[in-house]
Amino acid sequence: MNGLEHATPGALLLLAILLSALFWPKLWRYHRDTVVLRRIPGIDAIEAAVARAAELGRPASFTTSLTALGPVLYGSLGVLRFVAQKCAQYRNRLLLPQSAPDVMAVCDQAVADSYRSVGRLNAVRPADTVFLTDTQFAFAAGYMGLLQRENVGAAFLFGDFAAESLILAEAGQAVDAMQVAATTSPEQVAFFVCATDATLIGEELFAASGYLGRDEEDMKALFVQDRAKLALLVLVIVGVLLETGASIFGYESGLIQRGLQWMPSFGGAIVAS
Amino acid sequence: MIRLVTFLGGFYFFLEFLLPTEFFGFSFAPYHEYITNGIITVGVAAIGLGLISILRVHGTRILKVSPGWFPSTLLLLSMFAMIFATGNEAILDRNDAKLYERAALLREFATLVAKDGGTAELSAEARTTIALEAVETFIQELPTSAEPEADQSAFQELVVAKTELQRRIDSGSRETLPGVNEGLAQVATALRAYKTTVREASSNRKVYNLLYQGLWTALAAAMFSLLGFYIAAAAYRAFRVRSVESALMMGAAVIVMLGQIPFGVWLYEGLPALRSWFLSVPSSAAFRAIRLGAGVAALLMAIRMWLCLDRKGGKA
Numbered sequence: 001m002n003g004l005e006h007a008t009p010g011a012l013l014l015l016a017i018l019l020s021a022l023f024w025p026k027l028w029r030y031h032r033d034t035v036v037l038r039r040i041p042g043i044d045a046i047e048a049a050v051a052r053a054a055e056l057g058r059p060a061s062f063t064t065s066l067t068a069l070g071p072v073l074y075g076s077l078g079v080l081r082f083v084a085q086k087c088a089q090y091r092n093r094l095l096l097p098q099s100a101p102d103v104m105a106v107c108d109q110a111v112a113d114s115y116r117s118v119g120r121l122n123a124v125r126p127a128d129t130v131f132l133t134d135t136q137f138a139f140a141a142g143y144m145g146l147l148q149r150e151n152v153g154a155a156f157l158f159g160d161f162a163a164e165s166l167i168l169a170e171a172g173q174a175v176d177a178m179q180v181a182a183t184t185s186p187e188q189v190a191f192f193v194c195a196t197d198a199t200l201i202g203e204e205l206f207a208a209s210g211y212l213g214r215d216e217e218d219m220k221a222l223f224v225q226d227r228a229k230l231a232l233l234v235l236v237i238v239g240v241l242l243e244t245g246a247s248i249f250g251y252e253s254g255l256i257q258r259g260l261q262w263m264p265s266f267g268g269a270i271v272a273s
Numbered sequence: 274m275i276r277l278v279t280f281l282g283g284f285y286f287f288l289e290f291l292l293p294t295e296f297f298g299f300s301f302a303p304y305h306e307y308i309t310n311g312i313i314t315v316g317v318a319a320i321g322l323g324l325i326s327i328l329r330v331h332g333t334r335i336l337k338v339s340p341g342w343f344p345s346t347l348l349l350l351s352m353f354a355m356i357f358a359t360g361n362e363a364i365l366d367r368n369d370a371k372l373y374e375r376a377a378l379l380r381e382f383a384t385l386v387a388k389d390g391g392t393a394e395l396s397a398e399a400r401t402t403i404a405l406e407a408v409e410t411f412i413q414e415l416p417t418s419a420e421p422e423a424d425q426s427a428f429q430e431l432v433v434a435k436t437e438l439q440r441r442i443d444s445g446s447r448e449t450l451p452g453v454n455e456g457l458a459q460v461a462t463a464l465r466a467y468k469t470t471v472r473e474a475s476s477n478r479k480v481y482n483l484l485y486q487g488l489w490t491a492l493a494a495a496m497f498s499l500l501g502f503y504i505a506a507a508a509y510r511a512f513r514v515r516s517v518e519s520a521l522m523m524g525a526a527v528i529v530m531l532g533q534i535p536f537g538v539w540l541y542e543g544l545p546a547l548r549s550w551f552l553s554v555p556s557s558a559a560f561r562a563i564r565l566g567a568g569v570a571a572l573l574m575a576i577r578m579w580l581c582l583d584r585k586g587g588k589a
Binding site: 070224 | 570
């Protein structure tokens, strides 16, 4: 594209849609009341799990496993705030096994803010935020030990997971904890579906905080997300039609050829995003 | 202030992603390297802070004999043993690398003299003498006796290579320089082999191997192997047919599993193809849908973070 590397039409279009919807939502006919949030059983299970742990008099735990600072972690923080608020209200302990110092600081702050928001800042227990390790299986071993020792009643697994996902989920099963998991890694979804009580799949992780908090920014983000996905759906359909047309009329047809030349730049932008 | 720094940092990386390496004749690549090195440096400084923090937390626990003092003692002992072992290894590596580097430089010099002869300042004979003297000095710096724990045969090979190189130097003419070059290569190879045996047998390496290979790797492998049992347990729970969805899931799983093993082919030869179809069509489509949805949501979240529209991490 004349020397520009990632500034493809696809990337710019996607960015234009996202930014315009974020800053001029009325352009896209956004109104808070028109955003309908579909009920997701996994999100409903979050509150049920916290309440169950409180009823049993057992602590809750929330882990982002090895998730680094980034969009997935920030998506999970909305749920962490909700869980922390509920734990503060129910006067229950919340354990935070951590794997990265920077993530630990952010999570600590989010928990402190949540406790403060319900007027129970003095109930925050710094010792409940446990730094385990940043190594995958050592973290899994530490997490298993923590859940066993503390006899956790509810476990929340939110973030990016890899091979440790099933070990973490089975650790919760072993202590009969109610578990809610959410991940953007498709490979780990199957493990969570098998081993936890409720699973949020992919983008539901990001939707959860909007659903729980009904915060204006979250609602707007959900609205924008939907519009962006609509644009991508249109691109997918156009791509399928072009490829189908090419297989019928041949790749030499002018319009099809031009269309197919443009498509990779759109596709590339989506992959890069 | 935090918002401004976040925005500027995000804006920089945003432009870095969009703009080409050369923009209107200006190449930004060298500056980008400086900036990323700066970020790495800040990260490295955190290691020191981490060490202080570990010593403070676990040291206090040990001194006060608080609950958990014994694991804390083990942690600190392991940490110091590992720091000592790897630090020592790094120093030895650096010393050895200097020797190998010298051998390589001498070979380069000998090749140059053999090829070009003399220069305006120095005759070919003078340059040859300098090269041979440098090689002789190098030989004198090589080990003269085998270390007790080293492999004796590796040392003997080094002695043979050294003697051969010395013999080639002794003839002292420019024509023998290619032979000297070859001799240097043999000495470097033999030296590397000998040093490896010395290092492997050293107490330093034994400490490292005990902690890293003997404990760390073995424990990580044990944790990973647990997955096999957990998969079986989770599969048992998931495959109990209680609804149409779980029946579908079980059916698909049985086909995929049977299609993966030779027994499946014996049952029905079309099973591997069916398995491939399941993985490459419905499963792949679902994976892409999840990735696409999560990708858009993550991109939006990144924009919100960049523009500080979201403050879930705490009030900035």
